[in-house]
Amino acid sequence: MSMIFILASIEITSCQAAKEKPSAIPENINKIFKVSCMGCHGSEGRLLALAKLNLSKWDELAAAEKANKAAGICYEVTEGKMPPKSTRKSNPELIPSAEQTELICKWAESLKQKAERK
Numbered sequence: 001m002s003m004i005f006i007l008a009s010i011e012i013t014s015c016q017a018a019k020e021k022p023s024a025i026p027e028n029i030n031k032i033f034k035v036s037c038m039g040c041h042g043s044e045g046r047l048l049a050l051a052k053l054n055l056s057k058w059d060e061l062a063a064a065e066k067a068n069k070a071a072g073i074c075y076e077v078t079e080g081k082m083p084p085k086s087t088r089k090s091n092p093e094l095i096p097s098a099e100q101t102e103l104i105c106k107w108a109e110s111l112k113q114k115a116e117r118k
Contacts, residue, residue: 025058029107032100035093036083037073067115070108077101 033055040049043056053069061069076082078101083094
C-alpha cells in the first residue's frame with residue numbers, strides 16, 4: 001500500500017468521524033427542535049428556559065445528562081407541556097405532531113440505552 005493511499009484513508013476516516021459526532025442531535029430531531037424549541041431553548045432563548053434546557057450547549061453534556069434531558073423533553077412534549085400553553089395558542093405551528101413526538105421519544109430512549117451501556 002502506498003503512503004499516499006494510507007494518508008488519504010486516514011483523512012477520509014477522520015472527516016467521516018467528525019461528521020458523525022455521536023453526541024450531536026440527529027438531523028431529524030434537530031429539525032423538530034429548530035421549529036418547536038430553539039426559540040426559547042437555543043442561544044437566543046430566555047433565561048428561565050435556558051436555565052432548564054439550553055440546546056445550544058447539548059454537546060457539552062455528559063451522556064447520562066443527555067439521556068435525562070432527552071427523557072424530560074419526551075415527557076414534556078408528550079404531556080403537552082411544551083411548547084407552553086400560551087405559545088401553543090398563539091403559534092400552533094410550533095406544536096410537534098404525534099409522529100414528531102414519537103421520534104423524539106425514540107431518540108430519548110436510544111440515548112438512555114447508550115448511557116446505560118457506558
